Each structure stands twice: as structure tokens, then as C-alpha cells.
Amino acid sequence: MKEFIPYGKQLITNEDIKEVIKILKSDWLTTGPNIEKFERKICDFVGAKYCVAFSSGTSALHGCMYAIGIKKGDEVIVPTLTFLSTANCVVFQNGKPVFVDVDEEKLLIDPKKIYEKINKKTKAIISVDYGGHPCDYEELENISKKFGLFLIADASHSLGAKYKGKNVGTLADLTVFSFHPVKIITTGEGGAVVTNNEEFYIKLKRFRNHGINLEVRERLKEKILFYKMEDIGYNYRITDFQCILGISQLKKIKKFLKRRNQIAEYYTQKLSNIKEVEPLKKEKDIYHAYHLYVVKLPNEKIRDGLYLYLREKNIGTNVHYYPVHLQPFYLKKFGTYKGMCPVAEEMYKKILSLPIYPSLKKSQIDYVIKNIKMFFKK
Numbered sequence: 001m002k003e004f005i006p007y008g009k010q011l012i013t014n015e016d017i018k019e020v021i022k023i024l025k026s027d028w029l030t031t032g033p034n035i036e037k038f039e040r041k042i043c044d045f046v047g048a049k050y051c052v053a054f055s056s057g058t059s060a061l062h063g064c065m066y067a068i069g070i071k072k073g074d075e076v077i078v079p080t081l082t083f084l085s086t087a088n089c090v091v092f093q094n095g096k097p098v099f100v101d102v103d104e105e106k107l108l109i110d111p112k113k114i115y116e117k118i119n120k121k122t123k124a125i126i127s128v129d130y131g132g133h134p135c136d137y138e139e140l141e142n143i144s145k146k147f148g149l150f151l152i153a154d155a156s157h158s159l160g161a162k163y164k165g166k167n168v169g170t171l172a173d174l175t176v177f178s179f180h181p182v183k184i185i186t187t188g189e190g191g192a193v194v195t196n197n198e199e200f201y202i203k204l205k206r207f208r209n210h211g212i213n214l215e216v217r218e219r220l221k222e223k224i225l226f227y228k229m230e231d232i233g234y235n236y237r238i239t240d241f242q243c244i245l246g247i248s249q250l251k252k253i254k255k256f257l258k259r260r261n262q263i264a265e266y267y268t269q270k271l272s273n274i275k276e277v278e279p280l281k282k283e284k285d286i287y288h289a290y291h292l293y294v295v296k297l298p299n300e301k302i303r304d305g306l307y308l309y310l311r312e313k314n315i316g317t318n319v320h321y322y323p324v325h326l327q328p329f330y331l332k333k334f335g336t337y338k339g340m341c342p343v344a345e346e347m348y349k350k351i352l353s354l355p356i357y358p359s360l361k362k363s364q365i366d367y368v369i370k371n372i373k374m375f376f377k378k
């Protein structure tokens with residue numbers, strides 16, 4: 001294949017482009033009416049009361065740490081097998097991320113291992129729906145209730161997924177989505193928080209806008225000359241042309257998710273006769289968003305070999321993720337250490353994410369599968 005096949009990529013249609021151009025020609029490039037429109041569409045889609053769109057999933061996570069009042073001395077439980085932002089957002093507010101290991105089958109935070117990390121300083125749990133598979137929210141809710149902790153779902157991978165018939169976005173106090181190009185829908189860069197809590201909603205809106213209590217159009221409408229800054233905040237706003245792209249993308253999300261599920265089923269079926277390749281487990285009572293299709297290989301050497309072999313064949317794969325507690329920053333500044341999360345430390349050496357995205361063609365999937373087979377026949 002001449003064309004490189006990445007592990008993930010966006011699908012932008014002509015309709016998306018037309019919508020964005022309309023906004024580029026309008027009066028409001030940012031702080032305009034399309035922010036709220038996009039937020040309302042997300043609320044309707046997931047069945048949440050409030051939504052605040054942000055400049056990225058990372059800034060949305062930061063907003064959550066602000067909304068629940070994380071400050072110096074507070075601890076927040078996070079899984080170690082995740083993207084950096086899940087832990088970094090705690091540090092942004094001077095809190096301490098406490099890393100918990102994952103289970104071996106789905107690579108989700110292991111509820112049994114959360115108990116031993118809870119103490120008087122613990123304020124919250126951030127769960128990550130790794131690859132698009134929702135965590136065990138029944139169990140996470142039990143723990144949160146029992147110890148009076150906030151539950152924040154980092155659902156950057158799982159927009160549109162369901163847990164026991166309930167939508168992701170309704171299973172935690174605050175839920176974060178990311179609209180980075182490799183995620184389920186895209187706005188270029190972008191993110192959002194959904195919640196049913198009005199107080200969180202007000203705080204999130206303020207935090208996104210320098211800590212100011214009113215937005216530009218509200219001031220115009222109410223004829224208020226001065227703005228009031230109530231607390232420290234950031235410029236974490238998303239633009240109107242990004243939001244119109246999000247609205248246009250959201251119209252296609254059902255199709256996107258269906259296609260991702262089809263590709264995953266096809267991989268699982270076709271790879272089932274290669275004994276060295278083991279897909280992650282999927283529970284029966286969930287709807288998977290399949291942001292990632294992850295397989296486990298026998299060891300690091302074979303994994304690295306397969307990665308290089310596929311790379312030669314113009315196929316992009318990736319490792320999600322190098323455990324965050326082993327990152328130099330956390331080793332140095334938070335005293336994390338090797339051996340702290342043994343399952344994640346073993347699993348990151350064996351996993352590989354294969355290409356999966358809505359525009360991936362059957363011929364391309366067959367080409368990926370053929371080359372995996374070839375690698376093991378060598």
C-alpha cells in the first residue's frame with residue numbers, strides 16, 4: 001500500500017467544510033451563538049443537563065479539578081494506563097495524583113485496588129474508559145459514595161458508549177470528552193464537560209473565561225459596562241467555527257460508532273486463529289465506542305517486532321500508553337516508582353493499537369490482517 005494507514009484519524013465531509021465556512025463568514029468567530037448550540041446538542045445526545053465546551057479535553061479536565069475544589073494537599077485517584085492529561089490536571093491545581101493499577105483483561109482502573117489508596121486526603125476518583133470501554137461504574141459509584149469522593153469520568157475515548165444501557169455522560173459527577181482528531185468526533189482541538197450539577201456548571205463557565213462571571217454577549221444584552229472577575233481563570237474557550245464542526249460531526253456519530261464496532265468485530269473474528277494475538281476483553285452489558293482496537297502480544301520483543309514490521313508495510317500502530325507513574329516528571333516530583341503498578345508495567349510491553357477509524361476501508365483492514373499473519377509466519 002502506498003498510502004500510510006495511521007492508527008486513528010478524523011473523517012471530515014464536504015458538509016462539515018461548508019458549515020465551517022459559513023461561520024468564518026459570520027460575525028462571531030468566538031464567544032458566539034454556536035458554543036451554546038454545540039453544548040445543547042451534546043446534552044441532548046448523552047442525556048445530561050449541562051455542558052461546557054472547552055479548548056481541549058485537557059483544559060476540560062483542568063476545569064473539573066477546579067470545579068470540585070482541588071487544592072494543595074488533596075489527592076485524586078487516577079489509573080496509570082492513560083494519557084498524561086488525566087494525571088496532569090490534578091497537578092495543575094496543586095493536587096497529588098495517586099496512581100492505581102488496571103485490570104489485565106480490559107486495562108481499566110481496578111476498583112479492588114482503589115480501596116488501599118483511599119485516605120483522609122483523597123477527594124476524587126478520575127476513571128478512564130480506556131479504548132472506549134466504559135469502566136465498572138456501579139462499583140466506582142459504590143466506592144465514591146462510601147468514602148464521599150467525587151467521581152469524574154475521563155470519557156475522552158468513549159463518547160457514545162453505554163454501560164448497562166446508560167449513556168456515558170450520566171454515570172459520574174462530571175464527565176469529560178475530547179474532540180481531538182483521533183477521537184470519536186472532532187473539532188480540531190476541543191473538549192467538553194457534562195454534568196447535572198448547576199454549581200459545577202457555573203464554575204466551569206467562569207473558569208473557561210478568565211474567572212469572569214459574564215460572557216461578552218450576556219454583557220451586550222444586559223448593557224453591563226464592566227466585567228467582574230470573581231476568581232482566577234484561564235482562556236480555555238473554544239471557537240464558534242470549531243463548535244459548528246462539532247455540531248456537524250455529531251450528526252454522524254451513530255454511523256461512526258457503528259463502523260468502529262464493525263471493524264472491531266471483523267478484527268476479532270479474523271485474528272482469532274492467530275494464537276499469539278489476543279484482543280482485549282469486552283463485557284456483554286456495554287456498548288463499546290472503540291476509540292482504540294488494542295491487542296495483547298506474548299512479550300515486548302514480539303510486540304516491538306510487529307510494530308516495526310507493520311511500519312515497514314506503511315501501517316501505523318501505537319502503544320496506549322506508557323504508564324504515567326513511570327514518566328520522568330512523576331518519578332522525580334511525586335516519588336512514584338517501578339513496581340508500583342505491576343499489571344500496567346507488564347501490559348504496556350505487550351499491547352499494540354491497530355488502525356481503527358470510520359473511513360478505514362475493508363481492503364485496508366484486510367491488508368493489516370494479512371501482514372500480521374505474515375509476521376507470525378516468518
Ligand SMILES: *Cc1c(COP(=O)(O)O)cnc(C)c1O
Binds near residue numbers: 085156157
Ligand atoms: C485525548 C485524551 C485526553 C484529552 O486530550 P486533548 O488532546 O487535550 O483533547 C484526556 N484523556 C485521555 C485519556 C485522552 O485520550
